Structure formats: C-alpha cells, structure tokens
Amino acid sequence: MAKKKVKKNSSLEIIKEVLRLYLLNNGFRNTPERYTILEEIYQLEHHFNVDDLYLIMIQKKYHVSKATIYNTIEIFLDAGLIRKHQFSEKLSSSASYEKSYFDKQHDHLVIYKNNTDKEIEEIIEFCDPRIQGIKEAIENAFGVQIDSHSLYFYGIRKSNETN
Amino acid sequence: MAKKKVKKNSSLEIIKEVLRLYLLNNGFRNTPERYTILEEIYQLEHHFNVDDLYLIMIQKKYHVSKATIYNTIEIFLDAGLIRKHQFSEKLSSSASYEKSYFDKQHDHLVIYKNNTDKEIEEIIEFCDPRIQGIKEAIENAFGVQIDSHSLYFYGIRKSNETN
DNA sequence: CTCAATGCAAATCATTTGCACACCC
DNA sequence: GGGTGTGCAAATGATTTGCATTGAG
DSSP states (O other), rough: OOOHHHHHHHHHHHHHHHHHHHHHHOOOOOHHHHHHHHHHHHTTTBOOOOHHHEEEEHHTTTTHHHHHHHHHHHHHHHSSEEEOOOSOOOOOOOEEEOOOSSSSSOOEEEEEEEETTTEEEEEEEEETHHHHHHHHHHHHHHEEEEEEEEEEEEEOOOGGGGG | OHHHHHHHHHHHHHHHHHHHHHHHHHHHOHHHHHHHHHHHHHHSSOOHHHHHHOOOOHHHTOOOOOOOOHHHHHHHHHSSEEEEEESSSOOTTOEEEEEOOSOOEEEEEEEETTTTTTTTEEEEEOTHHHHHHHHHHHHHTTTTEEEEEEEEEEEEOOOOOOO
16 A cells, blocks of 8 residues: 555656646646646546546545636646546536546447446446557548547447346 | 429438337327428538527427427437537537438548637548447457447648648 | 327526636746 | 636526426327
C-alpha cells in the first residue's frame, strides 16, 4: 500500500507539471482548485461524471462548486489530461470522463444487459490498431487532419457466456 | 421534378409498409400521426433534430406536439427506420437523426472550422469495410454479439484545401 | 367500450450563465 | 490594483412526464 502511494505521487507530480505548463502557455492562472481537482481525478481508477467527482470532493471536505468542476474539466480536456465519453445513448444522461495522460488511446465496447431497455451491464476498453488505418484513409480521402475519434460498439453478451 | 416525386412516393409506400408491420408485430397502434411523421422524415435529405422536424410540420399546418415526435422517433429508432447521432461534443446540444432504411450503414467525419471552439463546418459520411473486421474481432474476443456501432472522426480541413 | 396514443403544460436534470467576491499575477 | 477564477443561485434547453382527452381496435 505504501509502495503504491509513492508511485502514485510521482506520477501525480508529472501530471501537475503538465498542467502547470499548459496553464502557463495558455495564459490561464495557477489556481489551487485546478490542481486539487486534477489530483482527485488522477486518483480515480474508473470513469466518473461531474456529479461523482463533486460528491467525492464534498465528502473529503473540499470547498468546491460544480461550476468550477465544469470549467476545470473543460481545461483538462483541452490540455489532453482527460477524455470525455457519452456511454449511454440517452442524451439526457451525464457525460463520463477518465484520466488520459498515461493511457494509450482506446475505444469502448458497451455491453447492455439486454436489447430492450439498453441498461448498461459493463463497459470494456479495447485497442485495435486497424482503426489507425481507417483514420489515415479518411485523412487522405478528404484532405483533413484528424485530431481524435470515438468508436463504440454496442452489444449484448452471448447466451453461452452468462454462466 | 415530377419524376422524382413518383419515385419518392413508391419508396414511401415501402417504408410505410415496414412501419405497418413493425407496429403490428409489436402490438402498437396504427395512428395517423406515426405515418405522417414518417413521411416527413423520409422527405428530408439531411440530418435533422426534433425541433427542425417540429417546425417543418407546424409550418405545413400539421397539428402535432413535440412529445409525440419524441415518442414516435423512439419507435422509429427501434424499428430501424432512422438512426440517431450526437454530432456535437457538447452534451447540451440536441440529437440528430436521419432516415436509414435505404442507406447502408455509414460513419461520420465531423470537420470543425477550427480546433478551438469546435464549431462544425461540415459532416461527411463514409463507409470503410475494415470496421467490420474490428467488429468481428471484438465479438470473438469478448464473447458478445454486437448490434451496432458508432464511429466518428473529428478533425479540421488541411490548410492547402481551403483555397 | 377500453386502453394506448396524443397534445399540452409542467417537471426534470445536466450543464451554463450572471454576478459579487476572492485572489493570482 | 486589475481582471480572471470561484462559489452560489438562477437560467437554460433538450427531453421526459403527468394528465385529461381522443380515437384505434
């Protein structure tokens, strides 16, 4: 446990330095809130939404508002420190986020419990290199520079897998 | 113009028959609203959102409510008569839809005017068969049956393409 | 007739905005 | 000090819901 903490702290320092440089280069201020929120996000192992993060920080007695979290997340997105996802096909549901700095780009397989109400059973991450080939083909075909992509597969578990 | 209209009408008949069967098989009623909304959607050549469709129908003096459009669209989605998209990365923006019955599945390249405010300049449809290979790989790797996918590329036009 | 479907208006809820105060630069 | 960033509360806007009425089966 102690070992793990040391490791986490050192990556946290890197991340905070990335943020520091980003803020500097873009004329934003070095507010403590931004670092605190970044720390909390990088301690999370799973996807989270703004409300999750807000509740966690309130429980930890931080004085923070959702508005600030929303603002800050926007900065982190632009800085490439986190990624945004919309897993549920319902538009009314909230966006999910995940730390992204040490990860390689990956895509998601959304497994529904069944095909009728589309309740999510599990979200699996995967990484298929063929997507790069498609990306390059599209870049050449349409004369664009592609900066990001999102790929989701939606399905259900095969019946012989349930037991 | 006249020719085109004849062609449209005959495909409309097919589509309406598809709806009729879907409603029958699923115990839903044959309301005139459902057919009217379907006709309007299949006369649209581009992506639309609920508000677009509502305004078009109001202009054409139809007596229809947004609630009914939302309900009906849900049915059409399930029937495979339309597809839903969320082009803007802003969650607060509305969902887009498009007729799907005569199309082959395709994906989208979202071209931003620039990388800062992410205003959409154009949305291009494409169809790369390699996505099928990825899909099958994922199905086998995780023992799932994939029913749909969504793939978006986001980018900007290359500078030498603007003039 | 009965109950699903409609239109209307009010409710919801994630996100955004306005504003007064705080504090980074 | 000046203006950006914050917390708070109110506003927004797409979608959903409640309910009385309508009309399909």
